[in-house]
Amino acid sequence: MFNKLDSNDRYMMIFFIIMVLAGPIILAPFGAGYPDLLQRFAIFGLFAIGFNILFGLTGYLSFGHAAFLGVGSYSAVWMFKLLTMNVIPALFLSVAVAGVFALAIGYISLRRSGIYFSILTLAFAQMSYNLAYSVLTPITNGETGLQLTLDDPRILDGANATGDIPSTNLFGLTMNSTYKAELLGMTFQFNVGFYFCAIILILGFYTALKIFRSPFGLMLRAIKTNQTRLNYTGLNSRPYTLAAFVISGMYAGMAGGLMAITDPLAGAERMQWTASGEVVLMTILGGAGTLLGPVLGAGFIKYFENIFSKINDNVLHAWFSFMPESIENLLVGVLHFFVGKGWHLTLGIVFMLVVIFMPGGLVEGGNRIYKSLRRRFGNADETQAAE
């Protein structure tokens, strides 16, 4: 896996693997060490990595990627219902179905570029969302969402002995089983579902890395830089953009499949355009066109969605209780708008600031800080920041 990478990429890959696998330990002190959130990090990280292959490399801004996520979820749940609770077939089916969808939608949408492409993808995603809610109810179970039931056939699993709805598993290893360890007064939770998602995330990251460094990746960058010139050199760029679109659609399908694996139900709201907007936010926030950026952005948004939104006035009062009461009340009154239910406001402001001042996202910000530090301390360190 590593001997085909140059040394910088090798370090980055090793760093990435360690960070992901040690996630439950690293994030526990920040209150984010519980399986549900960790799984979300991995799943949305994967989703954003895939989106970045399209947007970051070719510059085509798709506003409809959530459709593939939703399709992936539905296919995985159907696999659980019909065939087996083993996760492998479900994951394969969700990737395959999302790939087919992406091929069809991409083939049509990629005939146009720029804002028209965005609108076309948006239109397709909204169509899928509306259909999933209304006419396709036999397949999608409409507003209720597709769920597992006791009388599903599950051909390969044999008779259901316990009378409970079985849980998803990998050859008997159930996804929601968690190993807990107590250390230094903290609880570390090592969840099977998270590690399954993490391994898929690492494989996805590795694939993205290889795509970034390949001639194919270079071609995609060329499309972003100047498509007209590329066309004048006699190259047809359509197959390349279509390939990128399908790949990123498959990533989204895989993320959707993982969502169904960690929590076996699928609803249409996963396909709504706000969900597509979310992955755009993640990618831009982290840094479009960089490798680590989308994962960072996904982690950032999901962390704040879960942690920030839980901060209420009482927590704030506890934080500022050391101050005089008038200042405390003032601070709480101001911050009240930015946390808890208002965390979207913080997200919007941070996102705007990033787009205005740091188009390269958090990764660019990190690089700038790194460079200014190096200049200040005159350190002749040759290692460069990732990407």
Add this chain to the structure above:
Amino acid sequence: MDAIILQILNGLDKGSAYALIALGLTLIFGTLGVVNFAHGALFMIGAFCAVTLSKVLNLYSIVIDPTKTDFLGNPLKVKIPYVVSWFGESAGMAIINWSVPLAIICAIPVMMLVGFAMERGLIKHFYKRPHADQILVTFGLAIVMQEIIKAFYGANPIPTPAPDLFKGSFDFGLMIGFAENTIIYPYWRLIYFVFSALILGLVFAFLQFTTFGMVVRAGMADRETVGLLGINIDRRFTIMFGLAASVAGLAGVMYTPINPPNYHMGMDFLVLSFVVVVVGGMGSLGGAVLAGFLLGVLESFASMNEVKTLLPGIDQIIIYLVAIVILLTRPRGLMGRAGVMEE
């Protein structure tokens, strides 16, 4: 026949909302070259101007009314809105009742100011940035605006009724010679349509028949040359942005009795309005209006039961379907100008 007329009428009010928002969007795009994803939020802010005004008018003082007593014989406390105590019983109640139409007057300056602030404070710096950046930053701005409104007004829809005079429906079929009760149409929807037609007419007249409008049109065709002639085209474009914002705001004000406003109503309209703009042709004012009404009417036709049994689900996707077909067959949209974002 009567069913067809009914569906056309039903489509008109939604079509007018689409047309008004899309007109503003395409006006901004045609003048400044900026794709404004926050335009739906402007529509929403307009709607909340009406909500605010009706709340302000309903502010009351508690007065002890000696003429009325409760069952123990104590004098009753009654809430008397300030407007009633200032203008007298009948005039005060009339003002409260007419809060939505009155909101038009206060929404215009508010929306102008919001528009100027937005253009000078943010959009100005994005003229030269790629369209993707413009979409993203205005998308962020839309989220911020929504959340501010949510923080003040909560997440639930706030009913804001129309004046009593325009409540209820009338028999439109009877007026044009059909049998009774075939075409029943609410008053307010008719007013919404007439109002939007008026606004659309005013905007077009302003652009067509005033010197200011002429300069703006010249600037849309060739901004550089107009600038070289010594005309401060940027300032005029900023004013046009304010105008577009107030058109969206007015659309929002008048829409409140049809649908109680909530903080994300703008986003719902934005997606459709963008589709409308693209179908009409980016930068084409006439195209936006035409496409707005066209899609509104098509949408209401698709929700007829006869059509739905023939093609199930068509009412949910008709707009997007039309958009996809138009985009693939007529790259410029219905009435797009040559050379404007044809790629």
